[in-house]
Amino acid sequence: MEFRRINGLPPYVFATINDLKASARREGRDVIDLGFGNPDLPSPDVAVEKLAEAVHNPRNHRYSASRGIPKIRQAISDLYLRKFGVAIDPDLEVVTTIGAKEGLSHLMWVLVGPGDTALVPSPSYPIHIYAPLFAGADVRHVRLDGPGEDADGQSPGAAFFDNLMEAWESAWPKPRVIVLSFPHNPTTECVDLEWMTRIVAFAKEHDIVLVHDFAYADIAFDGYTPPSILQVPGAKDVAVELYTLTKSFSMAGWRVGFMVGNATIVQALTKLKSYLDYGTFQPIQIAAIVAMNEAPDYPKAVNECYQARRDALCDGLNRIGWEISPPRGTMFVWAPIPEPYREMGSLEFAKFLVNEANVATSPGVGFGPGGDGHVRFALIENEKRIGQGVRSLRRALTRLTPA
Ligand SMILES: Cc1ncc(COP(=O)(O)O)c(C=O)c1O
Incomplete structure (x- = not known):
């Protein structure tokens, strides 16, 4: 068939x-x-216990809010302030997603369609390639060399940055979206805030949307702290970021993620999702709030x-x-x-x-x-x-x- x-x-x-x-x-x-x-x-005990308690309340058996109940949007806003020093408006700049993967997939529906192009790292976590493809867009693969493979003396991500510039120059029509994800799966490549600052400046100059999948926000070693793209002043003009409890709180099966950043883009995804889903099961949202607020470490x-x-x-x-x-x-x-x-x-x-x-x-x-x-x-x-x-x-x- x-x-x-x-x-x-x-x-x-x-x-x-x-x-x-x-x-x-x-x-x-x-x-x-x-x-x-x-x-x-x-997963954190406090979240498991809260889930067990919340599931017994019949009020939580009804449809929940597709964009996330107010307290969960507040909890992610508090987490961003605490962790990254980034202020997020819980009403306009956050939407909950059914994991980062679902969020990224549906985000592409509102950002790109046939005739549009997205630049995507190569190699890549598969949905970074397939989400723009499912939305009908063209994907240009941009070589991302892994750690230790940058030319001598170059800072991490330098080769990828150059490759992105080259891909941009040669692409027509000009790409509407760049997909980023650092620390990177599978290459483990990491970048610093200066790298993020350069890419934000580039995106602003060329009117490109930056989609940063921050699935490994908290998994970093040897004193390295991965930057949120939203730590770059003015990043919200062009960038959105996906944060998830999957790895950070070891809550993979719960399907709790968020997209934060540019309010117009967040609202576009919120609108699409209001047609598609009724949000994550409410007891899970309640337990996720407890995980973020009561198990911050x-x-x-x-x-x-x-x-x-x-x-x-x-x-x-x-x-x-x-x-x-x-x-x-x-x-x-x-x-x-x-x-x-x-x-x-x-x-x-x-x-x-x-x-x-x-x-x-x-x-x-x-x-x-x-x-x-x-x-x-x-x-x-x-x-x-x-x-x-x-x-x-x-x-x-x-x-x-x-x-
Ligand atoms: C880069 C990246 N993004 C997203 C995900 C999935 O996140 P979630 O469980 O929130 O959908 C993974 C999981 O392996 C990943 O590696």
């Missing part, structure tokens, strides 16, 4: 690895799962846990001769395929790792053609299991270790 929009979608390569993982587990093999970025840490604890896992994985891989520069942010490690295996490409290499080492990763090609030289490890198993995975990788990759 002929369908619209989904016909051109490539097969979901992550599914291939998932199937392999599942069949290995059925055979009784113990697979260390570092594939899907699905947080394994529990939870993201720090989550972060410490990812940092320990990052260290276990990166130290381990470096010890067995797989050279990795440790990421400064995200819950991932973006690993170049070691030389003897590079020709296999990332899908075959990821299959090899499941079959020979019982370690599941995500093949880089799943993040677009720009990702094919890498696999992505997600830090969703504990340090002991990560250590076990490294030992088993060492056995499988014997060609890497000196005889």
Whole structure:
């Protein structure tokens, strides 16, 4: 049957690895799962308890507000002030979303359509590519080199900035939207406030909307603090940002995200969503308020846990001769395929790792053609299991270790 929009979608390569993982587990093999970025840490107790309480109140069983109840919009406004020093008007500059992914997808419906162009990093979290495509727009992939791959002496993000400028120059019609997301999934690239300041100035000059997916706002290491794009003075003229409780509060399944920033764009998404949904289930909104207000330090604890896992994985891989520069942010490690295996490409290499080492990763090609030289490890198993995975990788990759 002929369908619209989904016909051109490539097969979901992550599914291939998932199937392999599942069949290995059925055979009784113990697979260390570092594939899907699905947080394994529990959500804050206060949120779980509040949810259980709120669900018993029949008033919360009715339709909720699509844009979010006033108190949740106030809570995100308070969080932005506390965390980033950014003032957000809870009435005009916030809309709740059913996770960042839903927000970004529907945002593209109001920003772009056939004949419009969006610039998107390559490689990319898949919805950054598919959201503008589903909305009918053209996507130009802009190469984003990962950490350690910028030319010598260049600051983080410098190569990507130059690539963006080049893509802008050569594009016609001129792109309406640039999708950004730092700390970046999958490459783990991070930028500083100065980088954000430059891109905001560029967007203002050329009348471009900046969409910043800030999913890893709180997952950063070694003293690095990721900037919110809204910390740039005047950013609200051109930028919106998606913030989510998924990683920061380990609340992936709850589907609680927000879009904040430019009031006109926020109101455009609010209007569209008022036709599409009735908002997140109200007890979940109530529990999310409690998470933000009463567990403000939870993201720090989550972060410490990812940092320990990052260290276990990166130290381990470096010890067995797989050279990795440790990421400064995200819950991932973006690993170049070691030389003897590079020709296999990332899908075959990821299959090899499941079959020979019982370690599941995500093949880089799943993040677009720009990702094919890498696999992505997600830090969703504990340090002991990560250590076990490294030992088993060492056995499988014997060609890497000196005889
Ligand atoms: C860059 C990025 N954006 C968004 C998401 C999903 O966020 P949410 O659960 O809020 O939809 C993820 C999850 O992996 C992500 O990596």
